[in-house]
Amino acid sequence: MKRYLGTVAATAVLATGFGTTAFAENYTIGISNTVQGNGWREEMICAMKAQALSSGEVDSLNIAHRNTDASGQLEDIRNLIQAGVDAIVLNPSNADGVNSAIEEAIEAGIVVVAVDQAVTAPGAYILSNNQEEYAYLGAKWLFEEIGGSGSVVYMRGAAGAGADNDRDKGFQRALAEFPDVEIAHEVFTGWQQDQGKQQILDYLATGIPFDGVWTSGIDNVIVDAFLESDVPLVPIVGADNAGFVGQLASVEGFTGAAVTNPGSIGGAGVTLALQILDGDAPDSNTVLVDPMIWANNDPEGKKLIEEAQNPNLDPEWPVSVSIPGWTTYTMEEIIACKGPGE
């Protein structure tokens, strides 16, 4: 009886709530992420928190943020459904593996936005960095830089990860355009700084000559390795991480390029979810954010690199801490990394 009364009361509250205002404007948003302790992902989480706070529409965030696989993400999404959130913003573990839970969420009336990587579940919204283009842009610049012939070290992300696979497609597309370029050495850094540095040190120690390095975002430690080993620098491609962008501006005799891959896409995902909750859904379910390349031997790139210098950021964090039109928080807010109610 008590429970029945409770339900009646809740329904009454809901009914009056809807009667008086069009939007409740105090949403609960669930977040699911499966890589912890990586600078890019931490910036993504902080962007989500800062944007939720800045929007003023979010009462609380339920964050499931840990190192796990697709099956663990299914568990997290289902727990968020149980928690009764209004929207879920997730960075999917892979494109198909979490569809079943996403479909259950949509069935329960929850708005689902996938950021960074795509999902194939119909009804989910996708706000993603274009990973294939990311690799293509950097690789093409590198191959042109070494004069269209020679050998490069190919330092990939994590073996078997969806984003790594997409980037490989872009890299291979560029490679096919330059028949005289070959891969001298291919390794998986696992997107771990220490591992990537050890791998390049090992390769430098062999003394085998090569003409350039393409990295999947584990970049500043690679430059460090060259400097520490006293080996002449070759052109290096990285991401727009604060440490690497700093090196592009300050290391003498170093030619390199940073490809943008904003972690702040997480904040944009929260904005998109709120827009949909407020009844303003985009025309297409997929919004792709195309990367840009900043080369330090090109005047325009050099200007962008100089503008992006930010000593307050963690060297592993991407410098593009906001996305115009999508995020409204300030630099201080994202660095503080506080969500609503914290």
Next chain:
Amino acid sequence: MNRVLGKHGWTLGLLALLVLLFGITRIIQPNFGASGLDSLSRAALPFAFATAAMVIVVIAGGIDLSVASMMAVAGVTAAVLMEGAGTGGTLFAVAVVLVAGLAMGALNGALIVVTRVPDIVVTLAMLFVWEGVALLILKAPGGTATPWLREMIVGPLVFAWLPKSLVFLAVCLAAVWVPLKRSKLGLSIYAIGSDELAAYRSGVSVGRTRIAAYALCGLLSAIGGLTLTMSTGNGEPIPGPYLLASVAAAVLGGAVLGGGRGALLGPVIAVFVLRLVRMDLTLASVDPNVTTIVEGTIMVAVVMLGGVLAMRRRRA
């Protein structure tokens, strides 16, 4: 009554803890019901099989660090074989995966017995070997799972509050555990874990028993890998977080690292306890970085409490 309590005290204690946690869940989320139970049971599935696999080798006095990697091999093999397969093809894929699991486990066991290199070293090496094998089979997440197989662990069975996945778990574990427990092999596994020399002098073939225990561990890991593919709908070559979770649940469930003691029910209840703790922390929107600390603390506290209780009982 006292004998039952003494023998199954740990398991009953865990069961009480689980009931308590369900109570807490209802307080945090009053709407928690059949669908929540279904979510919990589906999440527990791969962990429960990994734990069961670990428990068998732990009882035999060993450890298998390659459990999660074998699950990855099984998962990707199933996903690749099931691509475009009909009913016959799916059954064939399941059979291949189970046999592959037995074979991987038996190889682990044989290497330990033949080379006499410690189990922890051999299975650590095999962790990398099976990880590589999984990546050779599938470079990136891919393949498919046959829809009717996936349906086997979705939704309730007969009663709204009885998840199909729980029945699936119970049937699979019983099919392996019940005959084993009643057989000579089961007794031998406990015997070599308890005291290898005494077992040898009593006529137990220590080497063969050890290989059999690892083979069963491989079989259960393979079923765990299969459930991963069934729940995600594709195969993932990178191993999930099942190795440490399985050791944790085995210990929390009352299996003694060192061998000779333990059973399956306690560790499986422990898996549900750990999953429910995570669910509650998510429902209560606790800081995700604090979540793992809480999980670890609960484990240490429960195991310590168990130790204190056991000591008191001995003194009394």
